[in-house]
Amino acid sequence: MKNHKPLGKLIAIGGNEDKGTYPNPRTKKKYYLNFFELGILKRVVLESGKEDPQIEVITTASMIPEEVARVYLSSFTMLNCNNVNIMDIRTREDALQPQYLERLRQADIVMFSGGNQSRLTEMFGETEFLTTLKQRYYSTPNFIIAGTSAGAVAMSKTMVKGGSVPDALMKGAVKMGSGLGFLDNVVIDSHFVKRGRFGRLLEAVALHPKLIGIGLGEDTGVLITEGNQLEAIGSNLVIIMDGHKLEHNNAAAAKKGEAISIENMLLHVLVKGNLYDVTQREFYPDLKLRQQAAESERLTAGKSANAPAPAG
Secondary structure: OOOOOOOOEEEEEOOOOOOOOOOOOOOOOOOOOOOOOHHHHHHHHHHOOOOOOOEEEEOOOOOOHHHHHHHHHHHHHHOOOOOEEEEOOOOHHHHOOHHHHHHHHHOOEEEEOOOOHHHHHHHHOOOHHHHHHHHHHHHOOOOEEEEEOHHHHOOEOEEEEEEOOOOOOEOOOEEEEEOOOOEOOEEEEOOOOOOOOHHHHHHHHHHOOOOEEEEEOOOEEEEEEOOOEEEEEEOOOEEEEEOOOOOOEOOOOOOOOOEOOEOOOEEEEEOOOOEEEOOOOEEEOOHHHHHHHHHHHHHHHHHHHHOOOOOO
16 A cells, blocks of 8 residues: 555644643633634645535544534535534544444545544554545545644654653653554644744654654644645744754663753744655745756656666
C-alpha cells in the first residue's frame, strides 16, 4: 500500500483557541465552540472535487461530541453540503460496526474533530477501520482526510501526546506516542501560536531529528498532497522545524528534567500560499516557483539519463 504516493489528500488544521474540547469540571468556565473560519472548511470541500460530497465527521476525540457535531453540521450546511453524517465512536467495538465501515468506504471526506489525540489511537489503532481508511487514502484520488487540533496531531506515525509548555526543553516535558500513521516523516503540533508550543515541538524534533516538525497556528492548516507536498492555508502561521542538520544535540543523552541544548535547528515560517517539500526539505514562496523548480529537476534528470557513458 505504501509503495506509491497516496492519491488522497490530508488537511491538518491547527484548531481555534477554545473549541470546547477540554472541559474542566473544577471550574465554572463556559466553553464556547469558536469554530475556525469557514475558509478552511470551504477548502476541505473544494479539494474533494465534489459539489456535495459525502462527509463523515468523527467526534471520537471530543468529550462534548454532541456539541461538536452540531457545529460541524451547521458549518457544512452553510457551505451547501447536505450529505454530512456523524460517527461518534466511543469504543473499539463501535469502530468495528459494519455500518461505519461501509460509510467509510463511501465517504469523500473524513473529518476528525479536536479533543484528545490519544483517544483516536486508542479507538482506531490496529483496527479494520484504520486499515480501510489508509487504503482509501492511498488508492482513491481526491479522497480527503481532514483533522483539526487533536485530529491533526494524530495524523503522523510519531505523535505528540501532550506535555508541559512551561517545562518545554527540559528532558521529558513532551510526551510522545504512536499516531494513526498517515504520515511517516513528520510530527505535528496544534494550537501552536496562542498556546506557545514552540519549545514542545523543538524537543520533539530534537528527540526525533529525522522527522520534520510542523507547528500549526490557530485558523491555519496545511494541505498535504502526494504525502509530502505541504501548502499553508488559513490566516495564521505554519512553523516548520528541520533537524536534519543538527550538530550538537544532547536530547538523547540528557537525563529526565535536564535542559536540552540544540545547535543548528532550521526553522521556516509559512503563511497562506507558501509551500514546503518534506522529502526535499525545500521552502517555496508560491506554487509557480514550486512548479518551476520541479520542471528544472525534471530537465536535469533527463539530461543525466541521456548523457553518454564515459569511455572506458
